[in-house]
Structure formats: structure tokens, C-alpha cells
Amino acid sequence: MESIIIEKGEATPAIHFEPQQGLLEIKGVSIPEDTDEFYKLLMTSLEEYVKTLELPHLDINFKFVYINTGTSAIIAKIIKLIEQLDAEKHQIQIRWYYEDGDEDMKDLGDYFGGFTALPFETISCEEIL
Numbered sequence: 001m002e003s004i005i006i007e008k009g010e011a012t013p014a015i016h017f018e019p020q021q022g023l024l025e026i027k028g029v030s031i032p033e034d035t036d037e038f039y040k041l042l043m044t045s046l047e048e049y050v051k052t053l054e055l056p057h058l059d060i061n062f063k064f065v066y067i068n069t070g071t072s073a074i075i076a077k078i079i080k081l082i083e084q085l086d087a088e089k090h091q092i093q094i095r096w097y098y099e100d101g102d103e104d105m106k107d108l109g110d111y112f113g114g115f116t117a118l119p120f121e122t123i124s125c126e127e128i129l
Contacts, residue, residue, distance in 0.1 A: 001052070004045055012038055013064065019049050022056075024078075027063035028129060035070030043077065050084050057091040058082065062112075064098075064105060065128045072108070079116050094120045099128055 001019040008014040013028035024046075032038040060082065062075065082092060094116070096109030106122060113120035 001045065001049060004042055015042055017042060017045060019045070022058045023061075024058070025061040025063065027061075029065050030067040030071040032068075032070070035068065035074060039071075039074045043074070043081075046078065046081055050081055053085060053090065056089070058085070058093075060092075060094045062094070062096045062109070063125075063128050066105075067108075075112060076115075079112060079118070083116060083118060092118050094118055096120065096122045097125050097128060098122065100124050100126055 003019065004015055004017040006012070006015040008028040011029065011031045011033070013026050013030045016023070016025045016027075018024075060078070064071075067075075079094070082094075085092060094113075096112060098105035098109055106124070109122040113122060
């Protein structure tokens with residue numbers, strides 16, 4: 001399975017999906033005009049990854065500065081998709097990074113963490129970018 005490397009744009013985040021290393025990181029601002037189209041390749045790859053997962057672990061790092069509602073829906077879909085993995089066979093860790101003092105992004109991370117049984121950690125950091 002191929003890696004996905006998408007550099008950040010003005011309205012889109014950087015995406016680094018390394019299936020051979022069990023790592024997904026989405027970082028930056030996510031307010032694309034067509035959210036579904038922007039995330040289509042990632043979602044297709046994640047669906048395939050979940051079906052064929054060979055590694056015993058998957059780390060997901062969300063490092064957003066700001067997101068729109070379309071991106072919130074994609075995050076929910078990613079979490080629901082990853083929940084299909086057998087938690088007894090796979091070590092899964094989701095981390096939600098937010099900038100110090102950004103209570104809105106912290107609350108959003110807490111919200112996403114609240115609707116999954118997967119290990120979900122919210123982490124304060126000085127700066128995302």
C-alpha cells in the first residue's frame with residue numbers, strides 16, 4: 001500500500017499517511033471548499049488499510065489549528081472506520097493536539113474522544129505549525 005503525502009495549502013492541511021509504519025497525521029487548517037473531494041484519497045486508502053492491516057499498531061495524530069464542519073464529519077468517519085479494527089489484535093492510539101489556550105479546539109478534541117472507546121488523548125502544545 002502506498003503512502004499518502006499531501007503538503008498543506010492555504011485552506012487544506014498536510015496529510016501524511018504511512019501505512020507501512022502505522023502512522024496517520026493530519027496537520028494545519030482544514031477548510032477546503034469540497035471537503036469530501038479533498039479527503040477522498042485518504043478515506044479510500046484508510047478503508048483498504050482497515051481491510052488488509054498487517055501491522056499490530058496504528059497511531060493517528062490530529063494537529064488542527066482550525067477546521068470546518070465538513071472536516072469534523074470526516075474526522076468522525078475516520079474514527080468510526082478505525083473502530084472496525086479488532087482492539088484486541090491491534091494497538092490503536094489517537095492523539096488530538098491543540099494549541100495552548102485554544103479552548104475551542106480542546107473542546108472539539110474532548111468531543112471526539114467522548115464518542116469512541118479507542119484510546120484517545122488530547123494534548124496541549126505551544127504551536128501546531
